[in-house]
Amino acid sequence: MALLKTLVSRYILPTTYRATAIRYSSTDPKLAESDDSPVEMENPYKKEVRQCILCKLNITPDYKNHRLLSQFQSPYTGRIYGRHITGLCKAKQDLVESEIRKAQNCAYMPYYYKDKSFLKDPKLFDPENPIRSHRF
Amino acid sequence: MPTYELALMLRAMPKTELKTSLKRISHAIFDRGGIIRSIENLGFRAMPYKTSAHGLVHREANYFVIKMDTGTKAVADLREEYSRDVDVIRQRIFKSQEAFDKTCTLEEELLPPAYRKEVQKMIDVGKTQVNRFKYKFKYNSGLDYYPFQR
Numbered sequence: 001m002a003l004l005k006t007l008v009s010r011y012i013l014p015t016t017y018r019a020t021a022i023r024y025s026s027t028d029p030k031l032a033e034s035d036d037s038p039v040e041m042e043n044p045y046k047k048e049v050r051q052c053i054l055c056k057l058n059i060t061p062d063y064k065n066h067r068l069l070s071q072f073q074s075p076y077t078g079r080i081y082g083r084h085i086t087g088l089c090k091a092k093q094d095l096v097e098s099e100i101r102k103a104q105n106c107a108y109m110p111y112y113y114k115d116k117s118f119l120k121d122p123k124l125f126d127p128e129n130p131i132r133s134h135r136f
Numbered sequence: 137m138p139t140y141e142l143a144l145m146l147r148a149m150p151k152t153e154l155k156t157s158l159k160r161i162s163h164a165i166f167d168r169g170g171i172i173r174s175i176e177n178l179g180f181r182a183m184p185y186k187t188s189a190h191g192l193v194h195r196e197a198n199y200f201v202i203k204m205d206t207g208t209k210a211v212a213d214l215r216e217e218y219s220r221d222v223d224v225i226r227q228r229i230f231k232s233q234e235a236f237d238k239t240c241t242l243e244e245e246l247l248p249p250a251y252r253k254e255v256q257k258m259i260d261v262g263k264t265q266v267n268r269f270k271y272k273f274k275y276n277s278g279l280d281y282y283p284f285q286r
Protein backbone atom coordinates (compact mmCIF):
# COMPACT_ATOMS: atom_id res chain seq x y z
CA MET A 1 0.00 0.00 0.00
CA ALA A 2 2.74 2.39 1.00
CA LEU A 3 4.64 1.55 -2.15
CA LEU A 4 1.61 2.34 -4.25
CA LYS A 5 1.26 5.74 -2.57
CA THR A 6 4.84 6.65 -3.34
CA LEU A 7 4.38 5.56 -6.91
CA VAL A 8 1.32 7.73 -7.26
CA SER A 9 3.07 10.74 -5.78
CA ARG A 10 6.09 10.22 -8.02
CA TYR A 11 4.46 9.61 -11.37
CA ILE A 12 0.96 10.89 -11.35
CA LEU A 13 1.13 14.11 -9.31
CA PRO A 14 3.92 15.78 -11.26
CA THR A 15 2.05 15.26 -14.50
CA THR A 16 -1.05 16.92 -13.08
CA TYR A 17 0.98 19.87 -11.84
CA ARG A 18 2.65 20.17 -15.20
CA ALA A 19 -0.72 20.21 -16.90
CA THR A 20 -2.00 23.00 -14.65
CA ALA A 21 1.13 25.03 -15.19
CA ILE A 22 0.81 24.74 -18.94
CA ARG A 23 -2.82 25.75 -18.77
CA TYR A 24 -2.04 28.89 -16.74
CA SER A 25 0.65 30.06 -19.11
CA SER A 26 -1.44 29.41 -22.17
CA THR A 27 -4.55 31.14 -20.83
CA ASP A 28 -2.96 34.39 -19.50
CA PRO A 29 -0.15 35.56 -21.82
CA LYS A 30 -1.21 39.22 -21.54
CA LEU A 31 -1.02 39.29 -17.79
CA ALA A 32 2.46 37.78 -17.79
CA GLU A 33 3.73 40.43 -20.23
CA SER A 34 2.18 43.55 -18.80
CA ASP A 35 3.26 43.62 -15.18
CA ASP A 36 6.99 42.89 -15.02
CA SER A 37 8.59 42.96 -18.45
CA PRO A 38 11.79 44.97 -19.06
CA VAL A 39 11.21 48.55 -20.19
CA GLU A 40 13.23 50.24 -22.91
CA MET A 41 15.00 53.27 -21.39
CA GLU A 42 18.28 55.15 -21.49
CA ASN A 43 21.01 54.28 -19.04
CA PRO A 44 20.07 56.28 -15.95
CA TYR A 45 23.60 55.97 -14.56
CA LYS A 46 25.24 57.48 -17.61
CA LYS A 47 27.47 60.38 -16.60
CA GLU A 48 27.15 63.83 -18.10
CA VAL A 49 29.69 64.66 -20.80
CA ARG A 50 32.34 66.87 -19.25
CA GLN A 51 33.21 70.12 -20.97
CA CYS A 52 35.89 72.68 -20.27
CA ILE A 53 34.82 75.94 -18.68
CA LEU A 54 35.22 78.03 -21.86
CA CYS A 55 33.24 75.58 -23.99
CA LYS A 56 30.54 75.27 -21.36
CA LEU A 57 30.01 79.05 -21.20
CA ASN A 58 30.63 79.40 -24.95
CA ILE A 59 33.46 81.92 -24.61
CA THR A 60 36.02 82.49 -27.32
CA PRO A 61 39.15 84.05 -25.81
CA ASP A 62 40.16 87.31 -27.43
CA TYR A 63 43.36 89.31 -27.04
CA LYS A 64 41.42 92.48 -26.20
CA ASN A 65 39.82 90.76 -23.21
CA HIS A 66 43.02 90.74 -21.19
CA ARG A 67 41.21 90.49 -17.89
CA LEU A 68 39.92 87.03 -18.80
CA LEU A 69 43.30 85.99 -20.18
CA SER A 70 45.13 87.14 -17.04
CA GLN A 71 43.24 84.45 -15.13
CA PHE A 72 45.27 81.84 -17.00
CA GLN A 73 48.53 83.50 -15.96
CA SER A 74 50.57 82.85 -12.84
CA PRO A 75 50.47 85.81 -10.43
CA TYR A 76 54.08 85.17 -9.45
CA THR A 77 55.86 84.69 -12.76
CA GLY A 78 53.35 85.71 -15.42
CA ARG A 79 53.72 82.36 -17.11
CA ILE A 80 50.74 80.69 -18.77
CA TYR A 81 49.39 77.70 -16.87
CA GLY A 82 49.42 74.41 -18.74
CA ARG A 83 46.53 72.25 -19.79
CA HIS A 84 46.96 69.93 -16.81
CA ILE A 85 46.14 72.89 -14.54
CA THR A 86 43.63 74.93 -16.51
CA GLY A 87 41.53 71.89 -17.50
CA LEU A 88 40.77 73.27 -20.96
CA CYS A 89 40.42 71.19 -24.08
CA LYS A 90 43.29 71.24 -26.54
CA ALA A 91 41.79 73.69 -29.01
CA LYS A 92 40.77 76.20 -26.35
CA GLN A 93 44.12 75.97 -24.56
CA ASP A 94 45.97 76.66 -27.81
CA LEU A 95 43.69 79.61 -28.47
CA VAL A 96 44.19 81.00 -24.95
CA GLU A 97 47.96 80.72 -25.27
CA SER A 98 48.10 82.42 -28.65
CA GLU A 99 45.76 85.20 -27.50
CA ILE A 100 47.86 85.79 -24.38
CA ARG A 101 50.95 86.12 -26.57
CA LYS A 102 49.13 88.63 -28.73
CA ALA A 103 47.89 90.62 -25.74
CA GLN A 104 51.36 90.74 -24.22
CA ASN A 105 52.79 91.87 -27.53
CA CYS A 106 50.16 94.62 -27.84
CA ALA A 107 51.04 95.90 -24.34
CA TYR A 108 47.61 94.99 -22.95
CA MET A 109 49.15 92.53 -20.52
CA PRO A 110 52.49 92.28 -18.73
CA TYR A 111 54.94 89.47 -19.46
CA TYR A 112 56.48 88.79 -16.07
CA TYR A 113 53.68 89.39 -13.60
CA LYS A 114 49.91 89.60 -13.39
CA ASP A 115 48.23 92.99 -13.33
CA LYS A 116 47.78 93.79 -9.66
CA SER A 117 44.22 95.05 -10.12
CA PHE A 118 43.26 91.55 -11.33
CA LEU A 119 44.86 89.68 -8.46
CA LYS A 120 41.57 89.27 -6.59
CA ASP A 121 39.66 87.90 -9.57
CA PRO A 122 37.86 84.60 -8.94
CA LYS A 123 39.99 81.52 -9.49
CA LEU A 124 38.96 79.28 -12.37
CA PHE A 125 41.20 76.42 -11.20
CA ASP A 126 43.65 75.52 -8.47
CA PRO A 127 47.30 75.33 -9.57
CA GLU A 128 48.11 73.32 -6.44
CA ASN A 129 45.77 70.49 -7.46
CA PRO A 130 46.25 69.84 -11.16
CA ILE A 131 43.94 67.54 -13.13
CA ARG A 132 46.85 65.42 -14.25
CA SER A 133 49.71 64.92 -11.81
CA HIS A 134 53.10 66.25 -12.81
CA ARG A 135 56.67 66.23 -11.56
CA PHE A 136 56.85 69.85 -10.38
CA MET B 137 39.58 91.91 -48.77
CA PRO B 138 40.08 90.23 -45.43
CA THR B 139 39.24 91.95 -42.19
CA TYR B 140 42.17 93.03 -40.07
CA GLU B 141 42.42 94.44 -36.61
CA LEU B 142 44.90 97.20 -36.01
CA ALA B 143 45.88 97.52 -32.35
CA LEU B 144 47.22 101.03 -31.94
CA MET B 145 48.93 102.74 -29.06
CA LEU B 146 49.18 106.49 -29.39
CA ARG B 147 51.27 108.74 -27.20
CA ALA B 148 49.75 110.90 -24.48
CA MET B 149 48.42 114.07 -26.05
CA PRO B 150 45.45 116.42 -25.81
CA LYS B 151 42.17 115.49 -27.41
CA THR B 152 42.38 117.77 -30.42
CA GLU B 153 45.76 116.41 -31.41
CA LEU B 154 44.49 112.89 -30.88
CA LYS B 155 41.67 113.63 -33.26
CA THR B 156 43.97 114.85 -35.99
CA SER B 157 46.35 111.93 -35.63
CA LEU B 158 43.47 109.44 -35.75
CA LYS B 159 42.24 111.19 -38.86
CA ARG B 160 45.68 110.87 -40.40
CA ILE B 161 45.85 107.21 -39.53
CA SER B 162 42.45 106.43 -40.98
CA HIS B 163 43.17 108.41 -44.14
CA ALA B 164 46.22 106.22 -44.68
CA ILE B 165 43.84 103.26 -44.83
CA PHE B 166 41.40 105.00 -47.17
CA ASP B 167 44.19 106.04 -49.54
CA ARG B 168 45.08 102.39 -50.06
CA GLY B 169 41.52 101.47 -50.96
CA GLY B 170 40.56 100.08 -47.57
CA ILE B 171 37.52 100.66 -45.42
CA ILE B 172 37.14 101.00 -41.66
CA ARG B 173 34.53 98.88 -39.96
CA SER B 174 34.90 100.31 -36.47
CA ILE B 175 37.20 102.27 -34.21
CA GLU B 176 37.24 101.26 -30.57
CA ASN B 177 38.75 103.43 -27.89
CA LEU B 178 40.10 101.32 -25.04
CA GLY B 179 41.10 104.38 -23.06
CA PHE B 180 44.18 106.13 -21.79
CA ARG B 181 46.05 103.95 -19.34
CA ALA B 182 49.42 102.92 -18.06
CA MET B 183 51.31 100.43 -20.18
CA PRO B 184 52.43 97.23 -18.44
CA TYR B 185 55.97 97.93 -19.58
CA LYS B 186 57.69 101.08 -20.70
CA THR B 187 58.19 101.48 -24.41
CA SER B 188 60.61 103.72 -26.21
CA ALA B 189 59.49 105.08 -29.54
CA HIS B 190 60.96 107.88 -31.63
CA GLY B 191 63.52 108.75 -28.97
CA LEU B 192 61.06 109.04 -26.10
CA VAL B 193 60.17 106.65 -23.28
CA HIS B 194 56.43 106.13 -22.88
CA ARG B 195 54.75 104.71 -19.79
CA GLU B 196 51.17 105.56 -20.71
CA ALA B 197 49.31 105.31 -23.97
CA ASN B 198 45.97 105.86 -25.67
CA TYR B 199 44.75 102.44 -26.74
CA PHE B 200 42.75 102.05 -29.94
CA VAL B 201 41.56 99.10 -31.98
CA ILE B 202 40.65 99.77 -35.59
CA LYS B 203 38.80 97.11 -37.54
CA MET B 204 39.46 97.51 -41.20
CA ASP B 205 39.19 95.79 -44.57
CA THR B 206 42.24 96.25 -46.76
CA GLY B 207 44.06 94.37 -49.43
CA THR B 208 46.66 91.96 -48.16
CA LYS B 209 49.42 93.81 -49.94
CA ALA B 210 48.50 97.13 -48.32
CA VAL B 211 49.13 95.80 -44.82
CA ALA B 212 52.92 95.93 -44.99
CA ASP B 213 52.67 99.38 -46.51
CA LEU B 214 50.43 100.60 -43.71
CA ARG B 215 52.72 99.15 -41.09
CA GLU B 216 55.66 100.95 -42.62
CA GLU B 217 53.77 104.24 -42.71
CA TYR B 218 52.68 103.96 -39.07
CA SER B 219 56.20 103.10 -38.00
CA ARG B 220 57.23 106.53 -39.29
CA ASP B 221 54.36 108.24 -37.49
CA VAL B 222 55.69 110.03 -34.40
CA ASP B 223 52.41 109.71 -32.47
CA VAL B 224 52.25 105.94 -32.79
CA ILE B 225 54.09 104.20 -29.97
CA ARG B 226 53.26 100.68 -30.99
CA GLN B 227 51.09 99.05 -33.62
CA ARG B 228 50.18 95.48 -34.38
CA ILE B 229 48.01 94.18 -37.18
CA PHE B 230 46.21 90.87 -36.75
CA LYS B 231 43.78 89.01 -38.91
CA SER B 232 40.31 89.24 -37.45
CA GLN B 233 39.24 86.10 -35.64
CA GLU B 234 36.81 83.75 -37.30
CA ALA B 235 34.01 82.20 -35.31
CA PHE B 236 35.27 79.30 -33.25
CA ASP B 237 32.99 76.32 -33.73
CA LYS B 238 34.49 73.12 -32.43
CA THR B 239 32.92 70.72 -30.02
CA CYS B 240 34.72 70.23 -26.74
CA THR B 241 37.10 67.27 -26.81
CA LEU B 242 37.85 67.31 -23.10
CA GLU B 243 36.04 64.02 -22.48
CA GLU B 244 38.26 62.12 -24.92
CA GLU B 245 41.38 63.80 -23.56
CA LEU B 246 40.63 62.72 -20.00
CA LEU B 247 40.39 59.03 -20.89
CA PRO B 248 43.17 56.74 -19.69
CA PRO B 249 46.08 56.63 -22.17
CA ALA B 250 45.23 53.23 -23.66
CA TYR B 251 41.84 54.54 -24.81
CA ARG B 252 43.09 57.78 -26.33
CA LYS B 253 43.19 57.81 -30.11
CA GLU B 254 46.55 59.55 -30.42
CA VAL B 255 48.19 57.06 -28.05
CA GLN B 256 46.75 54.16 -30.02
CA LYS B 257 48.16 55.70 -33.16
CA MET B 258 51.59 56.03 -31.52
CA ILE B 259 51.51 52.38 -30.49
CA ASP B 260 50.63 51.35 -34.04
CA VAL B 261 53.53 53.40 -35.40
CA GLY B 262 55.85 51.88 -32.80
CA LYS B 263 54.90 48.38 -33.86
CA THR B 264 56.01 49.05 -37.43
CA GLN B 265 59.37 50.43 -36.34
CA VAL B 266 62.49 48.41 -35.47
CA ASN B 267 64.30 49.24 -32.24
CA ARG B 268 67.84 49.95 -33.43
CA PHE B 269 69.22 50.30 -29.91
CA LYS B 270 68.35 46.82 -28.74
CA TYR B 271 71.28 44.40 -29.10
CA LYS B 272 70.51 41.31 -31.05
CA PHE B 273 72.85 38.33 -30.87
CA LYS B 274 74.35 37.35 -34.17
CA TYR B 275 74.66 33.65 -34.75
CA ASN B 276 77.71 34.04 -37.01
CA SER B 277 79.92 35.22 -34.12
CA GLY B 278 82.14 32.12 -34.12
CA LEU B 279 80.62 30.58 -31.01
CA ASP B 280 78.92 27.31 -31.63
CA TYR B 281 76.50 27.84 -28.72
CA TYR B 282 74.13 30.57 -27.59
CA PRO B 283 75.87 32.34 -24.70
CA PHE B 284 72.84 33.90 -23.02
CA GLN B 285 69.92 32.53 -21.13
CA ARG B 286 67.08 31.77 -23.39
Ligand SMILES: [Zn+2]
Nearest residue numbers: 052055089240
Ligand atom coordinates in the same frame (compact mmCIF):
# COMPACT_ATOMS: atom_id res chain seq x y z
ZN1 LIG C 1 36.54 72.73 -24.53
